[in-house]
Each structure stands twice: as structure tokens, then as C-alpha cells.
Amino acid sequence: MSETSDILATAAAWREAGEEVAIATVTQTWGSSPRPAGSQLAVTRSGRMAGSVSGGCIEGAVADAAMTTLDSGVPALLDFGITDERAWEVGLACGGKLKVFVERLA
Amino acid sequence: MTPETLAALTEARTAKRPVVLATQLPGGMQMLLPDPGVNEALNVAARRALSRDESGTVSIEGTDWFLHAYSPPVRLIVVGAVHIAQSLVPMAAQLGIDVIVVDPRRSFATTERFPNVTVMGDWPDEAMEVLKPDSRSAVITLTHDPKLDDPALDRALQSDAFYIGALGSRKTHARRLDRLRELGHGDDALARIRGPVGLNIAAVTAPEIALSILAEFVSVRRNAA
Numbered sequence: 001m002s003e004t005s006d007i008l009a010t011a012a013a014w015r016e017a018g019e020e021v022a023i024a025t026v027t028q029t030w031g032s033s034p035r036p037a038g039s040q041l042a043v044t045r046s047g048r049m050a051g052s053v054s055g056g057c058i059e060g061a062v063a064d065a066a067m068t069t070l071d072s073g074v075p076a077l078l079d080f081g082i083t084d085e086r087a088w089e090v091g092l093a094c095g096g097k098l099k100v101f102v103e104r105l106a
Numbered sequence: 107m108t109p110e111t112l113a114a115l116t117e118a119r120t121a122k123r124p125v126v127l128a129t130q131l132p133g134g135m136q137m138l139l140p141d142p143g144v145n146e147a148l149n150v151a152a153r154r155a156l157s158r159d160e161s162g163t164v165s166i167e168g169t170d171w172f173l174h175a176y177s178p179p180v181r182l183i184v185v186g187a188v189h190i191a192q193s194l195v196p197m198a199a200q201l202g203i204d205v206i207v208v209d210p211r212r213s214f215a216t217t218e219r220f221p222n223v224t225v226m227g228d229w230p231d232e233a234m235e236v237l238k239p240d241s242r243s244a245v246i247t248l249t250h251d252p253k254l255d256d257p258a259l260d261r262a263l264q265s266d267a268f269y270i271g272a273l274g275s276r277k278t279h280a281r282r283l284d285r286l287r288e289l290g291h292g293d294d295a296l297a298r299i300r301g302p303v304g305l306n307i308a309a310v311t312a313p314e315i316a317l318s319i320l321a322e323f324v325s326v327r328r329n330a331a
Contacts, residue, residue, distance in 0.1 A: 006202075012112060023107065027131065027172040028163045038161030038174055074132035099163070101172060103134055105109050 011042035011105055016025035020045035021105040022066035026053050026098055027077070033096030042105075045070055052078075053100050065102050075103040111136050115176065122178035131163065131170040139173070143317075162309035179204040180268075180327065183237055185230050185258040186216035186248030190273065193316035194246075195223055201320065205226035208233040208258070209249070230258035234265075244323060246303060252280070256285055263295045269326045271303030271319060 008023070015021045024041040026033075034055040041051045041059060043066040053062055058080050065076055081097030111127070115138060118125040126139040128148060137144065140154035148171065151164045155175040163172050182198050184191050187209035198205045199222070206224045209215035215225045226233045230247075234257075239245055245262040246269075247255040255272060262270045263286070270314035272282060286296060304318030305325070324330075 008112075008115070012116065025129075025172070025174065027129075036161070037163070039170075075132065077132035101131060101134070103107055103129075105112065105178060 007042050010050045014042065014048065015105050018076075019048070020070050022069050022102055023105055024053050024062045024066060024100050024102045028099040030097040033098045035098075042082045043067075052063040054098070058098075060098070062100055062102065065100075069102045069104055073104055073106075075101065077101050090092055107136060111138070114138055119176055119178075124156045124175075124177050126155055127174040127176065128152065129172045129174070140190060175286070175323050178242070181206065181237075181239070181243040182323070183208060183234070183239060183243060183245045183258075184248060185209070185233075185246065185254060186250075186273075187211070187216075187219060187225065190248050190315050190319075192219060192271060192314045193313040194248075194319060195220055197313075197316050197320055198323075199223065201324070203323075204301055206233075206237060211252070230254055231261055234261035239265040239267040241266040241268055243267045246271040246273070246319060248273045250274055252282070252285060255282070256289075259299060260289055260291070263291050263298060269300070269323055270298050271300040271322070273301075273303050273315075273319075275302060 006075055011021050011023050022043050022082050026035055026037050026039045029037055035053055041049065041053045041062060043049050043063045049063065052059060065078055078100045080100065115127055123250050128139050129136050129137060140149040147166045151166065152173055152181065155161060155173045156177055159175055159177045161174045163170055179202055181204045183206050184194060185208045189208050193209060195205050195207060206226060208214060208226045208228065208230055210227055210229045212227060215227050217225055233239065239262060245258060245267050247258050248257050250273065259272060274277060274282065283296050300322060304315060307318045307323045309315045309318040
């Protein structure tokens with residue numbers, strides 16, 4: 001019972017078709033984060049998206065970070081939470097906290 | 107993720123081999139586990155992630171690793187290619203469950219009625235012999251016909267299947283338990299059978315009954331109280 005497999009398969013199919021693809025994965029959660037560790041979001045340079053890493057609160061910020069990772073090839077570990085005042089000033093309405101790893105599908 | 111890692115991961119998943127994708131954080135170096143060539147503490151953590159079917163971050167000797175557990179999908183063996191099965195099967199597929207439909211009656215067990223799933227035309231006892239239900243398997247009987255349901259339940263009770271369900275009224279179920287008792291199954295074993303199958307949501311239509319069965323299946327799978 002895992003939907004993650006499908007996101008990875010979708011990402012691989014996009015890559016195969018010549019798209020530039022980044023994968024974001026929830027690596028750790030605290031409190032009432034809506035999606036468990038392992039949840040994934042695939043994003044392409046052209047703007048296609050599959051899956052999710054939250055209830056929709058942080059997907060936009062993650063997609064932005066994905067573009068940076070696609071540009072640089074350097075993965076990123078992002079922190080999201082209500083008290084976060086650093087680069088990713090996006091809150092979670094649920095009050096949860098989570099970390100998201102963003103990587104390029106080479 | 108490198109193409110090599112993706113290919114290896116895809117290969118393991120296609121072969122339904124449990125595997126963990128380990129990612130070093132924040133650097134992103136990746137490997138598949140278990141691997142006899144790496145630190146045993148990592149392998150131990152990977153096996154734990156697989157047995158719990160739970161991904162997460164672990165810290166080993168000062169390094170953070172994200173362990174992504176890719177367990178093979180749980181299996182659901184549906185005995186009876188009946189109307190309710192036609193609702194149950196696509197819903198189960200949505201839940202990421204690997205579904206196998208068993209029914210020796212050729213007119214029921216057609217790929218036209220059940221596209222995109224494995225359909226077996228064997229007798230249930232023979233099918234169960236081949237499928238060998240394990241602790242990640244569930245068995246649900248839907249035929250109402252003792253000739254088909256009973257052998258499947260008999261075999262399921264001899265397996266480690268984590269969920270066994272049988273469709274039928276309380277009366278039907280009581281008679282069914284009597285027959286299975288005659289085959290030598292004790293009360294503890296018989297208590298493993300969910301019958302009448304499904305959560306009581308007063309379901310009426312085939313899709314509603316399918317929903318009640320899958321709701322119960324999920325509650326057992328996720329260890330709900």
C-alpha cells in the first residue's frame with residue numbers, strides 16, 4: 001500500500017520522454033504534518049507535477065526549490081514549519097513541521 | 107538520483123523484492139540496502155524500516171540517512187469473480203494493493219470483467235497452493251458457494267494471511283464455521299475469519315459493500331484499534 005512507487009514511475013517516464021525532472025521527498029515530520037515520510041512530489045522544468053509532500057501548503061515553495069536544484073544539480077534539504085523564519089517562509093496551517101529532500105533525476 | 111540507482115530500484119520493485127533506498131542527508135549520496143558491503147548498523151536500520159513498512163531519517167555514527175522503504179505491495183486474493191468483486195478490485199488497486207481474482211467458473215473470471223488484474227481460473231484450493239498466502243497477503247471469499255469458499259478459507263487458515271474475510275449473513279457464516287470446524291479448525295483459528303466481512307456501515311449496493319470490506323482491510327493493515 002504505497003502510492004510513492006507511482007510517483008517515481010511517473011517521474012522516470014517523464015525523464016525518459018526528455019523532461020528535466022526533480023523529485024522532492026518528505027524525510028522527517030513532527031506534529032500534525034499531513035503526509036508521512038516517504039511522500040513524494042515530482043516536478044518538471046515544464047511545470048508538470050505529480051504527487052504531494054503536504055496538504056498543498058508548501059508544494060509551491062518546493063516546486064521553486066526544485067527549479068534551483070534543476071539549475072545547479074545540487075540537492076537541497078528544506079525545512080518547513082510554523083516558526084521557520086529562514087529561506088522558506090511558508091507555513092503549514094496544521095502547525096506541523098517537516099523536512100523535504102529535493103534532488104534531480106539525472 | 108543517478109540512472110543506475112533508478113534502474114536498480116525499479117528492477118527490485120518490479121521483481122517485488124523488498125528494498126530500501128538510503129539517501130545521505132544533506133549531500134544526497136544514495137545506495138540500495140540491505141547490502142553486505144556496507145556498515146551493518148545501516149543494514150539493521152534498513153531491515154527495521156522494511157519490517158515496519160515505514161520510511162524515516164536515522165542517524166548512524168554522526169551521519170543522517172533517509173531510509174525509504176520500498177516494500178512490495180500487499181496482496182489481496184479475491185475468491186469469486188462476482189459483482190461485488192467488480193467494485194472491490196478497482197478500489198483495491200487504487201489503494202496500491204496487488205489483487206488476484208480466483209474463480210473456476212469461466213464466464214465469471216474473464217479479463218473483460220476484470221481488466222488489469224491477475225485472473226486465475228483454478229479451483230480455489232489449487233490457486234491457494236500456487237499463491238501461498240504470506241503475512242502480507244489477505245484472502246476474501248465472495249462466492250456464497252461452500253464448494254468454492256470453504257477450500258479457500260481452509261487454506262487461508264493454514265497460512266499467515268493477515269486478513270481473512272468471508273461474505274455472507276450471520277446465519278451463513280455460522281454454518282460455514284461449523285463446516286470448517288469439521289475440517290479440524292479450532293475456535294482460535296476460526297476467530298481469524300472476519301464474517302460477515304467488512305465494517306458495519308449498513309452498506310447496500312455492491313460498491314458500498316466493497317467500501318466496507320476495504321475499510322476493514324485498511325483498519326487491520328494499519329493496526330487500528
